Amino acid sequence: MTERRTRVRFAPSPTGPLHIGGVRTALYNYLFAKQQGGDFLLRIEDTDQGRFVPGAEDYIVQSLKWIGIEANEGIGFGDGPHAPYRQSERKPMYRQYAEQLLAEDLAYYAFDTPEELEQMRERLKASNVEAKYDAITRTTMKNSLTLPADETKRLIEGGFPYVIRIKLPRKEEVRFHDEIRGWVLVNTSQMDDKVLMKGDGMPTYHLANVVDDYLMQITHVIRGEEWLPSAPLHVLLYRYFGWEEVMPKFAHLPLLLKPEGSGKLSKRDGDKLGFPVFPLQWTDPASGEVSSGYRESGYYPEAVVNILALLGWHPSGNKEVFTMEELIAEFSIEKIAKSGAKFDLQKARWFNQHYLREMDNVALAKSAKPFMSGMECTNEYLAAVCGLAKEKITFINELPSYVPYFFTQEIKSYDDEVKKKRWKAFMPLFCVEMAASLHSLSDWTSTAIEASFNATLEKQNLQSKDVLQAFRWAISGVGGGPPVFEMAALLGKERVMSRLETAAEFEAVVFT
Numbered sequence: 001m002t003e004r005r006t007r008v009r010f011a012p013s014p015t016g017p018l019h020i021g022g023v024r025t026a027l028y029n030y031l032f033a034k035q036q037g038g039d040f041l042l043r044i045e046d047t048d049q050g051r052f053v054p055g056a057e058d059y060i061v062q063s064l065k066w067i068g069i070e071a072n073e074g075i076g077f078g079d080g081p082h083a084p085y086r087q088s089e090r091k092p093m094y095r096q097y098a099e100q101l102l103a104e105d106l107a108y109y110a111f112d113t114p115e116e117l118e119q120m121r122e123r124l125k126a127s128n129v130e131a132k133y134d135a136i137t138r139t140t141m142k143n144s145l146t147l148p149a150d151e152t153k154r155l156i157e158g159g160f161p162y163v164i165r166i167k168l169p170r171k172e173e174v175r176f177h178d179e180i181r182g183w184v185l186v187n188t189s190q191m192d193d194k195v196l197m198k199g200d201g202m203p204t205y206h207l208a209n210v211v212d213d214y215l216m217q218i219t220h221v222i223r224g225e226e227w228l229p230s231a232p233l234h235v236l237l238y239r240y241f242g243w244e245e246v247m248p249k250f251a252h253l254p255l256l257l258k259p260e261g262s263g264k265l266s267k268r269d270g271d272k273l274g275f276p277v278f279p280l281q282w283t284d285p286a287s288g289e290v291s292s293g294y295r296e297s298g299y300y301p302e303a304v305v306n307i308l309a310l311l312g313w314h315p316s317g318n319k320e321v322f323t324m325e326e327l328i329a330e331f332s333i334e335k336i337a338k339s340g341a342k343f344d345l346q347k348a349r350w351f352n353q354h355y356l357r358e359m360d361n362v363a364l365a366k367s368a369k370p371f372m373s374g375m376e377c378t379n380e381y382l383a384a385v386c387g388l389a390k391e392k393i394t395f396i397n398e399l400p401s402y403v404p405y406f407f408t409q410e411i412k413s414y415d416d417e418v419k420k421k422r423w424k425a426f427m428p429l430f431c432v433e434m435a436a437s438l439h440s441l442s443d444w445t446s447t448a449i450e451a452s453f454n455a456t457l458e459k460q461n462l463q464s465k466d467v468l469q470a471f472r473w474a475i476s477g478v479g480g481g482p483p484v485f486e487m488a489a490l491l492g493k494e495r496v497m498s499r500l501e502t503a504a505e506f507e508a509v510v511f512t
């Protein structure tokens, strides 16, 4: 067989917001496709119409775009040769495959009502047998294997509700190689005759997924571990259809685990520990409940890519910071871990901080803009504030609360604790003198301000250590922040003077 072009797909179901684990699956697919010079497809698996959530599909597309994933084909990225990419729109294509299996006695019609299925479950439960519709139980149920042919025909023509089920061998070993886990062996006696198609012609996930992967010439199925139990059935379907030659390679990714304890990372963990589990903010269309997103929490997409890339994949060296390009170059399925990857909040914050510090001030200011509502300032000014604050913040949305005094004329709130500790009896006079010294400054630079400060100290016979923190407090209202003279330079002469005048009126705290 000639070498096939690498084609992978991300195939989410639009049942709600895309979990960050889903974004990781998409990312790994994307990295692999790009590295191999192949294609990445986005297919929407919406055959389960009962679970369809409005807005989820668009959310998926926007999430991928936000973190920098561009699909070669698929929903939201432009049609390719295999359109449509939404399974509900492909509905007519699936019937012939179900019929092929029916004709070859590899599938059968089943007419059992929900009540009959329930009775079967109850019956088996009572005798301590796992309730499955399988090679044994199917002989006791209402299906085309137990009913006479003319009765089956009559039921179908009479519009009696039915499903088409796969006919599994009773005891046969299904073996396939998973690129991450190695050989996987499952006996069909552990499996059940899954429904492939419902009476209305809508395929189930299993049939649609396998047929589409075949038709779309997918070479590698890289997906979450939760789909591992479905893989043997998919492997059998490839065999039943006679497509074994072109069966994709499977790689089931380890779970994303909660930061502490065990189990899958859930929205509840995120809420409890204060981090998002969704890439973008999501408003539930039914309840109106809002869930936070990485984007709205101030994470940069580059940081999220980096965080996700290392949650389950281990590069060879010690390097931790990777651009998308570097990830594409280095990624390999062999280096994906078998065991679950624990979400590390500190590390996630560290990555974001790293990217924040690396950004130039103009880009930083641009990313700050969405968080600056109600605070008027020029882009240049904002860039300068970012430059001063970036060493001290982890997320850009912290900017307005970290340095609020840069965005108001007057100081809106003073930290009383600092005042209590630092505002000594000599401070009001110091402020008056300092204001007078600054008044005559023609050159408003941090160096000139510092010189004024030192001259005032000398005049009053004070030490820098006794005054510096109080001076900072007088012009900012808080006790910490960027280098104080640079801060004063950026605040501007008028604001610093007026704040010093205000502070000169503050009485020192008198301890009794």
Ligand code: GLU
Binding pocket: 010, 011, 012, 013, 045, 205, 209, 222, 223, 224, 227
């Ligand atoms: N539709 C499945 C999902 O929602 C896709 C699983 C697969 O990739 O085969 O995740």
